[in-house]
Amino acid sequence: MIRSNSLLLCALLLTMFQAAMCQVNLKSVDQVWDHYERYKEPVITNRFFKHTDVVSLIKKHTTSGLLISEEIGLSVKGRSINHLTLGTGKTKVLLWSQMHGDESTATMALFDLFNFLVADDEHKDLRKLILSSLELHIVPMLNPDGAQQWKRRNDLEIDVNRDARMLVTPEGIALMNLAKKIKPEIGFNLHDQSTLYAAGRTDNTATLSFLAPAYDYPKSMNEVRKRATQLILTMNKALQTKVPGKIAKYDDAFDPRCFGDTFQGMGISTILIESGGYYADPEKQHIRKLNFYALLNAFVSIAEKTYASQNLADYQEIPENSRSLYDVLVRNVSINKEGIQFRTNLGIVRSQIKSSDFGSMSYNGRIEELGDVELTHGYDEIEASSLTFTPGNIKLMRKSEWEVLSPQQELDLIREGYLFVKWTDAASPVGPLSARLLNLTNKATNTIQSASIGQQAQFLLSRDGKPVYALLNGYVLDLTKDVTAVPNVFGY
Ligand SMILES: [Zn+2]
Structure with a gap:
């Protein structure tokens, strides 16, 4: 009796300790939000940066030795597609941005995240938690030829995000090969959408929209898709404190041509994030900061596995993306x-x-x-x-x-x-x-x-x-x- 009581007490104390730890970390992410200007990559000031900018920023980070870079392919026009790795944790997370060349908001945020993760300041506990729990694999600007001409498609005029099955584009092939090689548990597919989407039929802009893509036509739910949905709920909860009402969810009709849907079917919990519009932010600099914040919250939640406590039914509460x-x-x-x-x-x-x-x-x-x-x-x-x-x-x-x-x-x-x-x-x-x-x-x-x-x-x-x-x-x-x-x- 005494023994089981003390066991119970231990379990209770552990739960309280874990809850306290989580609160500390979520508070820590909010403190990083307050210090964001420290990490905002100063070389990137608007949406129209090019592959040469990305390459020189990667070079800056790799020479510091904190980040490993490898070339995983060349675009149609011969521009390098780069895969960056940092962190030594057990959970592999793959993030790729700008597979549509004119959708660059998340690429900006990824470089801000690099600056945060390699910095040395009072947020070292948070940084250590992420880098010791996660192995981050990041492909910024998957479609550099599209970015060069500020267009959606690649230089074969194929939409890379409709090429997951046929795999004709060198950009799509590079991404698929990487995913098969590293076998991540979680994937982030980072895009931009029209600024004319609202969150539901309201006057709230859909500043960020999320989707845990379906992996089959009946839109079934399994553990893989469930984890992606729970991570969305985690990010949504955090973002509501910054942009209340301005988060939406994307239509989840299955499209086997898309990488998100295909990866979900391959067992990678994949999350689509679409950067939309925000009042008086044509260069999407506030939305860049929101991407930074959302991803940081997701990283912490993955590290601590706190997303698992999210209730799937809450996903229904997120308003639909509507072009209104x-x-x-x-x-x-x-x-x-x-x-x-x-x-x-x-x-x-x-x-x-x-x-x-x-x-x-x-x-x-x-x-x-x-x-x-x-x-x-x-x-x-x-x-x-x-x-x-x-x-x-x-x-x-x-x-x-x-x-x-x-x-x-x-x-x-x-x-x-x-x-x-x-x-x-x-x-x-x-x-x-x-x-x-x-x-x-x-x-x-x-x-x-x-x-x-x-x-x-x-x-x-x-x-x-x-x-x-x-x-x-x-x-x-x-x-x-x-x-x-x-x-x-x-x-x-
Ligand atoms: Zn897109």
Whole structure:
């Protein structure tokens, strides 16, 4: 009796100790979040870094001796595909990013994680826990040719994430060979998705979306997929403290062409993470930090196996990813079209235009929806019940006059109803125009006289004939406020 009591006490103390340890570690991850700027890789400042940047960062880490790098293949254009290893633990974890070349958010976070894992500061207990429990295998930028031209597919024009069965792409072959060689228990498949996804039918952006891919058409659950789902629940719980309501789950229809689905079937608990959108974060730097935080939480949970206590039923509580956002939603605006005056809503979306060196982006804002927009939302919304759609006017001036216009003078002209400048003594450039508020035009009249689907979002919203807002290339300018900048307008 005494013996079993003391055994019980031991078990109880052990459980309490483990619970206390877990709390310490989760708190530690939050402290790392507070110190994130220390680890944020300074070489990478936007989404458009290239293979040469990745190679030089890998070189920096391997010369320090803390990280081992091997080449596991070459892209179609002969760029190296690199496999990095660190940690000496028992549990093998494979992470790969950017198999779609224009999805680079997680690659940024992986380099931030390297900086954290090789640093020497007060977070050494957390670092030691991860590196002594896990053997991390990381392939940053699996599709370097895609990244070079900022495109999804590889240079055979094949989607690498639909090549898990046919294995035609050298990038897909390299990943499959690596997975078969190291036989990881857990895999992280790191992507980006459209910024126009919401978490459920709410105005919350789907800032990160998760999926534990199915391994068969009936979408069965086994221990492998269960572990992936539990890890998602662990990350979701942590992320809710940073971006409440902004986490979603991806559609789990089985697709045998995809690596996640295939790896799940091979016994690797695979988790898809999609970086979506976040307000005022076009270069996804906050989402990069959230990736860093989510992965760090996952590593700790894998090390301590705490994910096993997550209840699978909670997965149903995560809202579905839904494409129901616009960049701008103008509600209840009065429009005159075909001689009819009516009130409706305008959904505006800004598409991306790649620069010729694929190193930056301009935007082209267009009207994508006209009519009832029930259950959709906008990053920016204007309640326009008292406002009227008003075409912008063209201001004539000499090129030399335009060249010396200050932003304040441009704003004043917009307040007077002008959205375009036409040079009277020269032809003006055509295409994206940065560091300006007014568009340029070579045309005699403004053809944007009313709202149409597909038309560029260049118009004013007026109250009693006075402009209150300007929509400049799909960006909202509040004319009651001080001068501000938009990424680019246009020359026509
Ligand atoms: Zn992708």
